[in-house]
Amino acid sequence: MRQALALLALLTLVACQSEPDVAAPERPNILLICVDDLRPELGCYGAEHVQSPNIDRLAAEGRRFARHYVQAPTCGASRYGLLTGERPTHNGQLGNGFMMSHTSKRPEGEQPESFVHHFRRNGYRTVGIGKISHQADGLARRNPDELELPYSWDEMLVRYDKWGKGDAPFFGFADGSNRNTLKYEVPPYEAGAVDDLGYPDGLHAELALSKLDELAAAEQPFLLAVGFYKPHLPFTAPQKYWDLYEREQIPISPNPDGPTDAARAFLHGSAEFFNRYKLGKEFGGAGKRLSDAYAREVRHAYLACVSYIDAQVGKLLDRLEETGLADNTIVVLWGDHGWHLGDHTIWGKHSLFERSLQSPLIIHAPGLPQAGRATPSLVGSIDLYPTLCELAGLPVPEAVDGISLVPLLDDPTLPSRRPVYGYQRNAMSMRTDRWRLLLRKREQGWQAALFDHDADPHETRDLAAEHPEQVAALRSLWNEGTNGLIPTLDAWPIATEE
Known part of the structure; x- marks a missing residue:
């Protein structure tokens, strides 16, 4: 595979010598699927109780990274690392609002170059749907006409529908309400009497299918990023995905108590889960467990969301086949961080434990050797930027701290190259x-x-x-x-x- 990539890079270089920012037709398309709060509790990661056949299919045909870690256990900071390939250098980069307050306001040449911008500058059509940066619609809240990632997207699309603009769809329920307008007087989950289009993620999948049809008819290579909201809180999914599970068969956490001999300071009180969903049935805190019965109920809700998103992923994979795009499209599925489902008494992210920093990463590339074989090598989200550049025959900007994963796509048995780091203030x-x-x-x-x-x-x-x-x-x-x-x-x- 690496020889083929070297040839592709050479052909691309020759084709682009006279016009360095024009893409060669041989370049592969890229479909990036970002899933919010997705922990590696999937069938392909060994969780036999989870119904995730479509993600499992992608893993069976691609490379699953068994030990992939994000660099910050919160959405905005993790996504900033993914998009820029850079480790943080100051505390501002560890918060959710950095892209909104910083990158959205700076001139194009002064910004850390996202890989989306890099690909666009090199001839790709770039389209974002849903949550790719931090805000659910990719817009800077202080100026709703301003993108969090200006200069990166040819199109940034979202379906607001019955919920209205802003982050209302992200926190929405099936009736069009959302947790913020209801002042947090809501439960942390919902089994909706709706079909897939009754929640935003189904609508975004539908939008992505239409966009794939459009992109398939064009000659320009594309980078399509689709960001799904679930399984972020609230755990809302159509009833049919809840029905996939027998609650009593769902295991509780294997580590429901805080670590022995560890300082309480390493735990936290799960503020979002307990304070912003005030109609929950039980309330815990750092070092305080919930009952096994309620823990199973919440885990059931989370897994229903995982299966709901898995179904949307399946629609995208099927459409690649139907349009003939599959043979020349790299598919990446990435979770922006893990999530504690009662592990260490925590219900949320925002910790530096394994459960919060580890997330799924699966890459499918045409011609992948040893497809379906996982790699145990330690890798980080910042490594995706140089990986995509190498696969597409593009140069890697000097500021990127990540290292390409292409050697692991060639040979999944290679050892870890360096540790991975996670950061909080x-x-x-x-x-x-x-x-x-x-x-x-x-x-x-x-x-x-x-x-x-x-x-x-x-x-x-x-x-x-x-x-x-x-x-x-x-x-x-x-x-x-x-x-x-x-x-x-x-x-x-x-x-x-x-």
């Missing part, structure tokens, strides 16, 4: 093949947590106090990931007391 997490090290900055020094994934894949026991020598052994790798964002271990030592 004043905190960081590092994942190696065996260890996860978490450090949270305190006045007297770093507060540490250490987990051995060979023996404890669910991160149930903190070993930092028991094995300080292992924390010390990870020092140099840790320092490499701080990126000027937070102090190194040399500059800010680990605290000796809680």
